[in-house]
Amino acid sequence: MQELNHTQIAQRLDQLTELSVALGASHDTAELLERILMVAKGMTNADGGTLYRPSEDGRSLCFHISVNDTLGIRQGGAHGDKIDIPAVPLFDAHGDKNLASVAAYSANFRLSVNIEDVYQADVFNFSGMRSFDQQRGYHSQSFLTVPMNDHEGELVGVLQLINAKDPLTGAIRAFSPTDQRFIEALAAQAGVAITNQRLIQQLEELLEALVNLINIGIDEKSPYTGRHCQFVPELTMMLAEAVHNTETGPLADFRMDDADRKELWLAGLLHDCGKITTPVHVVDKGTKLETIFDRVHMVSTRFEVLMRDAEIRALKAKLAGGDAEAIDAALAEELAQLEADRQFIRGANIGGEGMRPEDQERVRQIAKYRFMGHVIQKKEAGGEEPPFRREEQDFLSAEEVDNLTIRFGTLTDGERKEINNHISVTIRMLESLPWPKHLQNVAEYAGGHHERMDGKGYPRGLTKEQMSVPARVMAIADIFEALTARDRPYKKGKLLSESLRILGNFSLNGHIDPDLFDIFIRQKVYLDFARKNVDERQLDHVDESKIPGYTP
Structure with missing residues (x-):
C-alpha cells in the first residue's frame, strides 16, 4: 500500500485548515455537511461517499448525502436529488445492536472501519451492496467508515467513503492508514462544527420560545x-x-x-x-368606571335609592294631607329626571373620542345629588359597633367624577x-x-x-x-x-x-x-x-x- 509523500501530506493539512475555517464560518447546516463529504472524498480520491445522520429517535442512520462519480449519483444535501435510500437500523428486532451493517457497527461502537475489499470480507453483511453492484454494473471494493461525534461523545453522523483511486493510474486501491487518520481528524472537526450549528439552532429556538412565552403571558393576562x-x-x-x-x-x-x-x-x-x-x-379597562368590575352598576343602584327616597317622600306628603295629584305629578317629573340622568351616566361611562364640556359639567352636577349610603367605620377594640354606618354623602365620589369626565377614551391621566x-x-x-x-x-x-x-x-x-x-x-x-x-x-x-x-x-x-x-x-x-x-x-x-x- 503506497503511503503519501511529504508534499501530499502538506496538501492535505492545507485542506484540513481551509475546511476548519469554512466550517467555522458556515451558517447553513446542509451546505456544511455537503462540504465535509466532498472534502473527505477529494482528500482520499474516493469514487463515492455517503454521510449518514442519526434519526430523531436515535434508532437508525438516515442517508443525508450520497454521491458516486462513476455512476453519476448525487442525492441529498444542499444540491442533490431527493434521497430514496432506506435508513440503516442501529438495532435489530430484539433491541440488540446491529452488527451486520458496517455503518451501524461504526455508529454503535464509535469505531472506524477500514475494509480493503468488501468481497473478501466476511464480518459484515454486504448483500445489499452486492445487489446494488449487480443492478448498476458497479464494483464496490474498498470502504472507509468513520463515526462523527460531538464533544460529549454523542453520535452526530457517520462518514463513509468507497473505492479509493490511485491518482496516477485510476486503479481502485485500499484506503491507507494515513487516509484513515486524516478522515478521522476531519470527522472530529466536522463533529464539532455540526454540534456548534445544532447548539446555535437550539439557542435560537430557545430564544424564540422565550419570546413566545412572554407573549403567552401577556395574552393570558x-x-x-x-x-x-x-x-x-x-x-x-x-x-x-x-x-x-x-x-x-x-x-x-x-x-x-x-x-x-x-x-x-x-x-x-x-x-x-x-x-x-x-x-x-x-x-383591559373597557369603560370609564371599570376596575375589577364595571362600577356603573353601583351608580345605577344609587339612582334606585334616590327614586325610592322620592317615592317615600311623596307617600309621606300624601299622608300629611297634601294634594295627591300635584304630588304624583312632581314625583313623576323627578323620577323621569333621575332616569334620564341614569341613562346619561351609562352613556358617559362609555369611552369616546371627545366628551363635550357641557356633558362633563352635567356629570359634576349629578355628582352633587345627596343620598344615604354606607360608610366603613373603624371598629374600636372590644366594641360591638357594626362595621358600616349610614351617612348622607355626595352621589358620586371625586374619583368617580374624574373617571366619568375623561375626555378621550377610558383612562385617567x-x-x-x-x-x-x-x-x-x-x-x-x-x-x-x-x-x-x-x-x-x-x-x-x-x-x-x-x-x-x-x-x-x-x-x-x-x-x-x-x-x-x-x-x-x-x-x-x-x-x-x-x-x-x-x-x-x-x-x-x-x-x-x-x-x-x-x-x-x-x-x-x-x-x-x-x-x-x-x-x-x-x-x-x-x-x-x-x-x-x-x-x-x-x-x-x-x-x-x-x-x-x-x-x-
Whole structure:
C-alpha cells in the first residue's frame, strides 16, 4: 500500500485548515455537511461517499448525502436529488445492536472501519451492496467508515467513503492508514462544527420560545393584546420589505439581509413585552368606571335609592294631607329626571373620542345629588359597633367624577401614565439582556414605536434623525394595527378609509415618518395587510387621492 509523500501530506493539512475555517464560518447546516463529504472524498480520491445522520429517535442512520462519480449519483444535501435510500437500523428486532451493517457497527461502537475489499470480507453483511453492484454494473471494493461525534461523545453522523483511486493510474486501491487518520481528524472537526450549528439552532429556538412565552403571558393576562402582539410584527415586516424593495426616494438605500430580518421580527414580537407588568384592570379597562368590575352598576343602584327616597317622600306628603295629584305629578317629573340622568351616566361611562364640556359639567352636577349610603367605620377594640354606618354623602365620589369626565377614551391621566410606562419597562427589560452582536438593535427597534418624528413622543422624546428606519417602521405598524383592531374593550375597529385618514394626518403633523407613510400607501402594504387580517366589514372603498399627506 503506497503511503503519501511529504508534499501530499502538506496538501492535505492545507485542506484540513481551509475546511476548519469554512466550517467555522458556515451558517447553513446542509451546505456544511455537503462540504465535509466532498472534502473527505477529494482528500482520499474516493469514487463515492455517503454521510449518514442519526434519526430523531436515535434508532437508525438516515442517508443525508450520497454521491458516486462513476455512476453519476448525487442525492441529498444542499444540491442533490431527493434521497430514496432506506435508513440503516442501529438495532435489530430484539433491541440488540446491529452488527451486520458496517455503518451501524461504526455508529454503535464509535469505531472506524477500514475494509480493503468488501468481497473478501466476511464480518459484515454486504448483500445489499452486492445487489446494488449487480443492478448498476458497479464494483464496490474498498470502504472507509468513520463515526462523527460531538464533544460529549454523542453520535452526530457517520462518514463513509468507497473505492479509493490511485491518482496516477485510476486503479481502485485500499484506503491507507494515513487516509484513515486524516478522515478521522476531519470527522472530529466536522463533529464539532455540526454540534456548534445544532447548539446555535437550539439557542435560537430557545430564544424564540422565550419570546413566545412572554407573549403567552401577556395574552393570558389580557386577551385584547393577543392580536396586537401577533399582527404588529407581521405588518412591520411587510412594510420593511416594501422599503427594502424601494429603489427611488429618500429610503432607496435601505436594505436588509436575513439577519436584519430576524432581528426586526424579534423586536416586533417583543415591542410590548413591558405590558406584562401593567395591571390588567388598566390594560383591559373597557369603560370609564371599570376596575375589577364595571362600577356603573353601583351608580345605577344609587339612582334606585334616590327614586325610592322620592317615592317615600311623596307617600309621606300624601299622608300629611297634601294634594295627591300635584304630588304624583312632581314625583313623576323627578323620577323621569333621575332616569334620564341614569341613562346619561351609562352613556358617559362609555369611552369616546371627545366628551363635550357641557356633558362633563352635567356629570359634576349629578355628582352633587345627596343620598344615604354606607360608610366603613373603624371598629374600636372590644366594641360591638357594626362595621358600616349610614351617612348622607355626595352621589358620586371625586374619583368617580374624574373617571366619568375623561375626555378621550377610558383612562385617567394616572392610568394613561401606567399604560405609557410599559414602553419604559420594555426598554429596561430588553436592554438588560446580553444580546449577541446580530441582535444588538432589538431594544432600540422595540423601544421606539411610541416616539414621534417631531420629538414629542415617549419615553425618550427622540426625533426622526435619532431613530433608525426599522424603529420608524414599527411605529407606523403599531398605530395602524391599533386603529383597525376590532378586539379592544374600549373601541370598535375603524373603517380602512378612516384609519388611513388618521394616519395621513399623523404624517403631516410630525407623528410618523412621511416617507415611510408614502411607501405604506404606494406599495399597497395597508391593503395587503387589511385583506388578510382586518374584518371585511371594515374594508370600505379607499380613494388614495384623498388620503392626507399622500400624493398619488
